[in-house]
Amino acid sequence: MTTDQTGGPSDVWLVVGLGNPGPAYAGHRHNIGYLVADELAARMGSKFRAHKTGRADVVEGRLSLGGPRVVLARGRGYMNELGGPVKALATFYKVDPAHIIAIHDELDIAFGTLRIKLGGGDNGHNGLKSMRSSLGTGDFHRVRAGIGRPPGRQDVADFVLSNYSTVERRELPFQVSDAADAVESLITDGLEKTQQRFNS
16 A cells, blocks of 8 residues: 555556657657657646656646545666666655556557556566666556568667657647557556556
8 A cells, every 4th residue: 555644545647758869869669758758748737847857857736636645757778777766765755666657668569559567577678677676566557559660671779769750749649648548547547447448
């Protein structure tokens, strides 16, 4: 059970957009978590700022009137170092893994589609691997935004660290908006209803 500063139950959710920092990475497929986090920050009417832990940028607020407190987070370091900052934020806000949502790219799902789940493996994803290692569990929620497999013989690492195609860029805002909707649904309606709505 997550507890607040008074020792009572806390309903804070920690929502983590996975990505790499800086303009060089901004348009990469690997950075869709950052794009969704930006969309959620806009919905909350706020901008990211450095957190006192020093390892992440955060937005604190609510996604709906009277809804639970939400902490949006983006690591300030690279994807494979994300676990430490997430663990520090979870400790700071006293958030259980069950109240953590990771938004990330997924190779095994077609571009433009989403899959929502709780727990599971990391499927070679360095950000998820780092989070699992630092939290000591993989039992957190995932909003998995499909990017599809690389065409032909293109290396997977090159593919995820490359920009979306021209056609994909036209569709990307819809996927980002849907993923943000899925995060809101997870927080307000729970896993089962969210899966029924988005795991189409």
